[in-house]
Amino acid sequence: MTAEIPSRRRWLSLLVVSLGVAMIIVDATIVNVAVPAVITDLGATSSDAQWIQESYTLVFAALLLVAGRTADQVGRRRLFMAGVAVFTLASIGCALAPTPPLLITGRLVQGIGGAMILPTSLSLLNATFTGRERGIAFAVWGSTIGGTAALGPLLGGWLTTDLSWRWAFGVNVPLGALLLVGAGLLLTESREPRTGHGNDWAGAVLSVVTMAGLVFGLIQGRSYGWFERTGTVDVAGISWTARLSPVPFGFALAAIGLVVFILVERRRNAAGRPVLLDLSLFAIPSFRNGNLVAGVVSLGEFGLLFSLPLWLQNVRGYSAFETGLALLPLAAGSFLASGLAVPLTAARGPIFAVRAGIVLEIAGVVGAGLVAAPDTAWWQITPMLFVYGIGVGLATAQITGVVLADVPVAMSGQGSGTQSTTRQLGSALGIAVLGTVLFSTTAGQLTTALDSDGVAESQRSAVVSAVEDSAGAAIPGLAADPRTAALAGDAAQALSTATRYTAFTAAGFLLLGLLASARLTRAARHTPDTAAAPEGLPR
Template sequence: MSRTPQDAAGRRWTGLAFIALAVAMIISSATITNVAIPEIIGDLGVSATGAQWIQESYTLVFAALLLTFGRLADRLGRRRLLLVGVAVFGGMSLLAAAATSGPMLVGARVLQGIGGAMIFPTTLSLLNSNFRGRERATAFAVWGATIGGVAALGPLIGGWLTTDLSWRWAFGLNIPIAVAVVAGVLAFVPESRETGTERGVDAAGAVLSTLGFALLVFGLVEGQTYGWWEPTEPFVVGGREWPLPLSPVPVAFIGAALALTAFALVERARSRSGRVVLLDLSLFAIPSFRNGNIAALIVSLGEFGVLFALPLWMQFVLGYSALETGVALLPLALGSFVASGFAARLATARGPAFVVRTGLALEVAGIAGLGLVVAADVHWAPPVPFLFLYGMGIGLATAQLTGVVLADVPVERSGQGSGTQSTVRQVGSALGIAILGTILFTGLGADLDRRLDGVPGMEGAAGERVVTAVQRSAGAAIAGLSGTPEVAEAAKESFTTGARYAMFGAAGVLAAGFLATLSLGSGRPAERDDPEAGGRPPAPATPATGA
């Protein structure tokens, strides 16, 4: 029996719900794990370095492989790679939930990162290939609201699971979600892939891009820990300590520059000779793709740096528990969901770029307002309206910026396009954590050093030890200062000062992102890609091979 257009539309939107659920699974896993880390340390007896690797191993692998898997999705089938990624992610979540040691958990997180890298760019390319015209704006709004909302809800869910059940549920929760996603995608999402007849594999491009982005993200994320130039902490891998008097971070940056330069040269040479490439550099000749990626890098820098700083300030200065921190961030999630309700209609009426700019303006207002009201003894109420504004901004800007970046990318290259923009966002978020984290901890250190000057017993080396302990513990050491109330209060005030600097810094970065979007025009797809705008529809993707 043939399906009516209404039936096909219903299947597309039902399929979108399961695609959004897949995105929610990998985003929530990252945010929930951040809240669960203290319990994991106590239960498994891992060191501070081990705890960092539990968090960062996932980020490194995830960011490094986005481009490679985005391209493979085009070649092998987007739905197929999404299903494989969900299966890998779900299976490794089970392994993580059953982990009996730190190394076992780190290994599971590495494999989770592989599954996540298969999922994230593939969800975007499926939206790009399955939706057209006004429907595409709505689909991207749902996708972006899912990211913004789940990122904000993650700490609440993680706090509840960790407090009332066990940290193992932070990973175990993914298993039923993965089963539901597989069933839903098989039933409602059609397969699509590029229609060209090119053969071959760009192995050199895959290796160079993976190495380059892994080293770049490592340097950005770990600079604060291991030192931007001189080593400040021992760097140990596999029982071997870093032997050089130079921090591994600048070495990683040099390696990343060499690998990514070589990657660009290899891609250009392969393209000129007509061979398959991992990334078609001609995509950057598309103004919306090129300028949109620049804007996405800047915006991600501002957004994710703040989401790193806020929970630390709430827990270590205000004394909130993990669950209370999640509740305090609920206005952010609520704002994101509210914005998603009208983002698509606004994009249809005024263009996606207008929605992005409106969202960024709200983000700047929200985060600057937070910078004005934060205090070591602030009541829970003053930050609420600014968190809500900030959440609305994320709900408007995140999804529609993605739509703008991919608007004019041919469907057959949507995996490359989505993999590129996903990688840019990950690099931007790592940059945000590095830059705004440095502002936070540098401001904290300078202010605390000033406040301790003249406090009895805190002269000279004693004061330096307190400053170092608070900085290196990201504020956790403040709880251990309760025996010296004057010092503890000084540490809270200084952490608040550092957080305020970071928030104003993020507002400045997001304002720069707003200026970067002025080059995007309306952000509407070209007419050839927008049948509802009166243009010629694009060539169809490969017909479904499954449901």
């Protein structure tokens, strides 16, 4: 029980868990700034580069639910340590990879390790802390996610510029070793008391198939085409040549998988057999409504992190390292929020903290959109990022607390995995929508500007395609070439306008999340130690 764990050990265990989360979150963003160097060094194609970035996310999201349930059964500390070991070994493979296919394979294995760590970290905190201390622990956990997501580009820019892109993966090795020692000494094992009842292999397979199909479609829709194939589909030497894009097949697979998954889980639950996800969890209002808010908020929560680096580097001319420095206020605000959350939650409750965080996120995103222009100075964007970071820290931590507030500790792995999966799906959908807004607006604005300038249709199409396909990376090249320098200003203005519209779209998603938070009730103020469980749920 939590009361038997010495106070000092509990807080040191929070440090271990937070470092584990930081490692996997940083890795999701650190690679973004290292990809250009990878392309040059390994001779990777554009398709290879895309999969180097996205294979991690695909596997990570697909396995979250399975990992959460497995942690409940085999032991949360055991699975956390196994995840750290897998992630560390995969990082060594990535750092030493001689070819793009091997690097993609390493990223896939990293996704497996990351999926083992994230939901397990939450269930460890849920089992270790109670009452007010649990709120503090969740606040630190949430701020770690927001802060380290912003630190990733800074660390990646420094390592890639001063050392090598391989160190973007190699940096995980000493951290992983430290985490394994710390976890072995400080984390306390916990698991669901009902063991030995078998496994839900059908649910596990259906869960992975459903999540993989859905996340694949959301990630690749813009690149491969939402219905008809619009781009080259070539992954690790495997090509898709059909006229119809593979994306609709991914969505169809996800839809069928979801229906069958629900039917299988309901039937197994009714028969008293073990299930991957006990659907009666959704009878808990705080769990059901909290997941709804978490998913909607995730649609827009990291909108700035998606579009701002492209704008800062390709329009403002920042290096990868300077871009990371520019995003530091976001990290600072997120970490500050962990301190603000404690008195705010104590005085007004976690639901108020969630809503306050979303309001601050909206303010930061809208402010950044309003000032985005080709000549925007760093000091104009910094306050917006700081406010946004505080909002991310508050909302991310406290919505997690709300979702898990009334979930029995014995089922915290399932609850954590579901919450993490909801957020990952929301993020994937948000990036798909925001990416479409960013690039379609850039193309539309640039086409209109070049047409007004009287640029010939052939040159106009070539310039628009170059800017859109490169996500703006072609703009510095246009400016450096005397023959196209006059067009670079239009391209910079087009990407700035698109960044503004993307920010406003993200703010719209966040506003929907704020409205959805009206479904949260004061019942979420309870903790699993005092709240009553729905019928059939063990304590």
